[in-house]
Amino acid sequence: MSTLVPPAAVPAGVRPAAGYAGDVSPETAHAWWQAGDAVLVDVRSDAEREWVGFVPGAVAVTWKQWPGMAMNPAFDQELRAAVPPGKKAVLFCRSGVRSMNAARRATELGLEAYNILEGFEGDADAQGHRGHKGGWRLRGLPWRQN
Template sequence: MIENLDPKQSWSLLQQNPAAVLIDVRTFIEHSFIGHPPNAVHIAWKEFPGMQLNSGFVDQVQKRVPDKNAPILLLCRSGVRSLDAAKALEANGYQHLINILQGFEGALDADKHRGNIDGWRFHDLPWQQS
């Protein structure tokens, strides 16, 4: 079963459970230049050019998180790719999956800008750029 938590709930879980792993499923460019939470493991679900599906995603997660009972939190830009990635992990036996609603940048506002309504950065949670 996949749980959905907002960014603040997700940060709280990461602080309370040292076994929890945060996986940033965004592209390399998003992770590096837009920013990411500290200690986020970067494993892209899709990658440029063309947003091709990373066929090695599950294997790459298994190498980083071999314990299929460990809590895994998945983060993308707005919460869509992370849910797809969580479904792939669930199909491969992972038990404690958390999709981070709103993602890192959040929903688009009326001016089609992200970060003004919700999301990890909007809630002023820790983040850094490479």
């Protein structure tokens, strides 16, 4: 008779993911951040934060910079400086795609990294507009616009 080994315990509210600790809802990320268990990392470009909005207190560590969406050569260094040992990194972008890649890289750097589902603006609706189908803003979490 073989003994089954249970899968590693996954914290409540976390959806398992390949290459990083998991995906979490904006609400879960916010709760961890407010409790002091996580650093909220905005991986969007400077232009997105300036024109679309930002989360006060989130750490800006750009994954790819506009225009041209070139990789940020200082990403590793900036992320390591932003997330102290023992803290989770919860990362978001516009819709939750770039932040998955950033979470994978953060994991390679030795961090406990999570992607925030839906991102800041959520998915595009039938008209191609964001902000109506999920996302940090739609969920009523704190944000500002310049």
